[in-house]
Amino acid sequence: MSNQAYLELQNIHQMFGAHQALKDVSLNIQEGEFVCFLGPSGCGKTSLLRIIAGLDMPTSGKLFQAGENITQTPIKHRDFGIVFQSYALFPNLTVADNIAYGLVSKHFSQSDKRARVSDLLATVGLSGSETKYPAQLSGGQQQRVALARALATSPGLLLLDEPLSALDARVRAHLRQEIKQLQEKLGVTTIMVTHDQEEALTMADKIVVMNQGVIEQIGTPQEVYAHPNTPFVAEFVGEMNFIQAKNSGDGLMQSGTLMLQCQPNSGTNFGENVKLAIRPEDIRFNGHEDDKNSLNAQVLHLEFLGSRVRSLLQIDNHETPLIADISMNEMSGLNLSQGQSVRCQLPADRLHIFGGQA
Ligand SMILES: Nc1ncnc2c1ncn2[C@@H]1O[C@H](COP(=O)(O)OP(=O)(O)OP(=O)(O)O)[C@@H](O)[C@H]1O
Numbered sequence: 001m002s003n004q005a006y007l008e009l010q011n012i013h014q015m016f017g018a019h020q021a022l023k024d025v026s027l028n029i030q031e032g033e034f035v036c037f038l039g040p041s042g043c044g045k046t047s048l049l050r051i052i053a054g055l056d057m058p059t060s061g062k063l064f065q066a067g068e069n070i071t072q073t074p075i076k077h078r079d080f081g082i083v084f085q086s087y088a089l090f091p092n093l094t095v096a097d098n099i100a101y102g103l104v105s106k107h108f109s110q111s112d113k114r115a116r117v118s119d120l121l122a123t124v125g126l127s128g129s130e131t132k133y134p135a136q137l138s139g140g141q142q143q144r145v146a147l148a149r150a151l152a153t154s155p156g157l158l159l160l161d162e163p164l165s166a167l168d169a170r171v172r173a174h175l176r177q178e179i180k181q182l183q184e185k186l187g188v189t190t191i192m193v194t195h196d197q198e199e200a201l202t203m204a205d206k207i208v209v210m211n212q213g214v215i216e217q218i219g220t221p222q223e224v225y226a227h228p229n230t231p232f233v234a235e236f237v238g239e240m241n242f243i244q245a246k247n248s249g250d251g252l253m254q255s256g257t258l259m260l261q262c263q264p265n266s267g268t269n270f271g272e273n274v275k276l277a278i279r280p281e282d283i284r285f286n287g288h289e290d291d292k293n294s295l296n297a298q299v300l301h302l303e304f305l306g307s308r309v310r311s312l313l314q315i316d317n318h319e320t321p322l323i324a325d326i327s328m329n330e331m332s333g334l335n336l337s338q339g340q341s342v343r344c345q346l347p348a349d350r351l352h353i354f355g356g357q358a
Pocket residue numbers: 016017019021039040041042043044045046047048195
């Protein structure tokens with residue numbers, strides 16, 4: 001199995017003095033995949049990317065690229081292109097010279113170089129910008145040049161270190177889509193570091209969720225969102241309500257005066273104390289009293305969010321209110337208002353269970 005992976009990380013540890021930034025990280029990345037390292041600040045994602053690039057050596061562990069052990073390979077002999085958060089272009093060089101910078105050592109003739117630069121500029125949608133200087137370009141355009149430069153030598157691996165973080169929201173959303181399309185077209189194996197879950201969900205084939213130096217979950221965006229393995233993943237990717245409960249067996253969970261039915265047998269391996277979780281969009285309204293998991297709630301607050309309304313629901317004497325999102329379409333039939341009592345439902349198949357909670 002491991003010989004199929006384009007990039008293979010085996011038991012990577014990284015120590016900075018006494019601080020362990022990466023703990024036994026193992027990961028396989030297939031050729032052509034777009035993988036996002038996602039996690040909060042300090043979780044170790046940049047440290048891992050730097051090891052893959054050869055900018056840092058791991059304290060221990062091995063790294064293979066295209067079947068070759070590259071753990072000790074110096075940067076200049078590695079096959080990758082990289083884009084950083086800050087554009088990192090040379091301000092005194094033209095766009096063409098910035099892009100051609102990586103081609104110098106590759107023995108390209110002047111005319112080959114010009115043709116390659118012009119191809120790359122067309123690829124990133126900046127044809128005709130050869131003679132401009134970085135300062136004459138917008139942030140988004142500078143990041144496109146940085147991308148063209150990273151791709152100049154047709155590397156086997158493209159590394160993107162928070163490439164969109166410095167851009168404003170509209171440019172970011174646009175460039176997100178463009179990078180994704182370009183990556184699909186070129187088929188280049190790509191790793192992007194981001195702390196932005198929306199970015200990871202929209203761009204990645206596979207998300208690697210990291211927390212405190214370890215991988216919490218690896219999966220497609222759909223898997224990670226719909227089936228989070230841990231409360232951390234559940235909360236970090238998307239939004240989640242949590243409810244402390246006692247496991248009464250047969251999928252029945254008790255929380256205060258509430259008795260919630262989860263999917264049959266789903267609580268078997270979780271022990272007595274559990275954490276239940278439900279996404280705001282999975283809470284239903286207009287239920288009937290005899291529906292399973294149907295309950296009364298008081299609407300504490302309503303917030304208009306464009307295509308949906310976010311409501312804050314107080315359930316009995318539960319400490320934390322639940323957040324429920326209602327589409328505008330559904331809202332028009334509901335006539336909800338602040339302070340009102342409402343019947344809602346926590347569908348059994350939408351309740352996640354996490355075990356071992358104190
Ligand atoms: N060169 C270094 N020397 C000492 N500690 C470091 C070094 N580089 C990283 N660390 C520490 O290792 C941990 C992981 O850092 P890393 O930069 O990989 O996190 P990150 O997830 O990329 O966070 P951010 O998004 O803030 O960059 C942090 O606690 C950081 O302070």
